[in-house]
Amino acid sequence: xxxxxDFKTAFMPNWCPGCGDFGIWGSLKNALVEKGWxxxxxxxxxxxxxxxxxxxxxxxxxxxxxxxxPIPVAQGIRxxxxxxxxxxxxxxxxxxxxxxxHLVHIARRNVKATMLVHDNQVYGLTTGQTAPxxxxxxxxxxxxxxxxxxxxxxxxxxxxxxxTFVARGFAGDIPKLSxxxxxxxxxxxxxFIDILQPCVTFNHVNTYAWYRQHIYDLDENHDVxxxxxxxxxxxxxxxxxxxxxxxxxxKPTYEEQTPQLDVKSLVEQDLNYQNLESLIDDLV
Ligand SMILES: Cc1ncc(C[n+]2csc(CCOP(=O)(O)OP(=O)(O)O)c2C)c(N)n1
Ligand code: SF4
Ligand SMILES: [Mg+2]
Numbered sequence: 001x002x003x004x005x006d007f008k009t010a011f012m013p014n015w016c017p018g019c020g021d022f023g024i025w026g027s028l029k030n031a032l033v034e035k036g037w038x039x040x041x042x043x044x045x046x047x048x049x050x051x052x053x054x055x056x057x058x059x060x061x062x063x064x065x066x067x068x069x070p071i072p073v074a075q076g077i078r079x080x081x082x083x084x085x086x087x088x089x090x091x092x093x094x095x096x097x098x099x100x101x102h103l104v105h106i107a108r109r110n111v112k113a114t115m116l117v118h119d120n121q122v123y124g125l126t127t128g129q130t131a132p133x134x135x136x137x138x139x140x141x142x143x144x145x146x147x148x149x150x151x152x153x154x155x156x157x158x159x160x161x162x163x164t165f166v167a168r169g170f171a172g173d174i175p176k177l178s179x180x181x182x183x184x185x186x187x188x189x190x191x192f193i194d195i196l197q198p199c200v201t202f203n204h205v206n207t208y209a210w211y212r213q214h215i216y217d218l219d220e221n222h223d224v225x226x227x228x229x230x231x232x233x234x235x236x237x238x239x240x241x242x243x244x245x246x247x248x249x250x251k252p253t254y255e256e257q258t259p260q261l262d263v264k265s266l267v268e269q270d271l272n273y274q275n276l277e278s279l280i281d282d283l284v
Pocket of ligand 1: 049050051052068090092094122126
């Protein structure tokens with residue numbers, strides 16, 4: 001059993017007042033408490049961005065990686081110690097700019113990890129440039145005449161790549177987001193959660209008010225095992241923006257299919273008996 005206080009650090013968040021990151025921070029801690037995990041029961045892997053500052057505000061095993069690279073680090077942790085649950089906290093820049101390829105591969109491998117994408121449509125930390133999730137025509141300091149490209153569709157990319165749990169949450173609804181994150185933590189495979197996160201400083205289009213007017217919950221009639229239906233819902237964006245679980249199926253994980261991890265995790269294995277001399281001889 002744990003309590004919210006167990007995750008307290010010496011630092012208070014330095015996000016802009018009203019930032020959607022606060023909602024994700026609170027929801028994650030709620031989900032961890034509900035799951036019954038304490039700070040040493042899992043590892044948080046962060047990218048670089050405003051979201052990554054959370055490394056200072058949640059007490060746990062954690063690593064703040066490079067911009068775009070939290071996914072490969074998380075996969076490395078899983079292969080080294082697949083008994084340690086991993087949660088990836090990434091930005092939309094992290095995930096769909098420099099790190100896009102990694103998302104495709106972790107999804108098709110079905111590595112057991114829960115991924116929370118802080119989707120604010122901008123590069124918050126570097127002061128508001130356009131992210132690949134920004135809508136066409138969106139004006140920022142890096143696109144003063146408006147974005148020329150179409151926005152990437154995080155849900156459709158995760159589905160196409162083969163993610164076994166694909167969901168969208170909203171940072172402005174902490175009770176629902178806490179539940180969704182818990183569902184992601186409980187999923188026995190790769191769980192991708194795109195979280196609509198208002199950036200109150202640099203995104204004056206997708207505000208809390210905008211989301212509240214446009215989002216709706218996928219209802220209980222939505223068949224979460226129907227991938228085609230999930231794609232259909234993924235393409236809805238505009239007057240209506242669906243939130244909730246789009247897709248959820250169970251498949252063997254990468255770790256389960258790796259024979260070297262059958263008996264023990266790599267960190268538990270004794271490396272002394274390995275004689276690598278002949279291998280080295282072959283290479284020299
Ligand atoms: C390899 C590398 N490339 C670029 C940067 C510069 N950089 C730091 S944060 C950032 C963008 C962050 O945007 P996002 O991932 O959306 O996170 P947010 O700040 O919006 O939470 C960039 C481009 C960096 N630190 N390292
Ligand atoms: S710049 Fe945006 S994302 Fe970063 S802390 Fe401020 S409101 Fe949040
Ligand atoms: Mg961002």
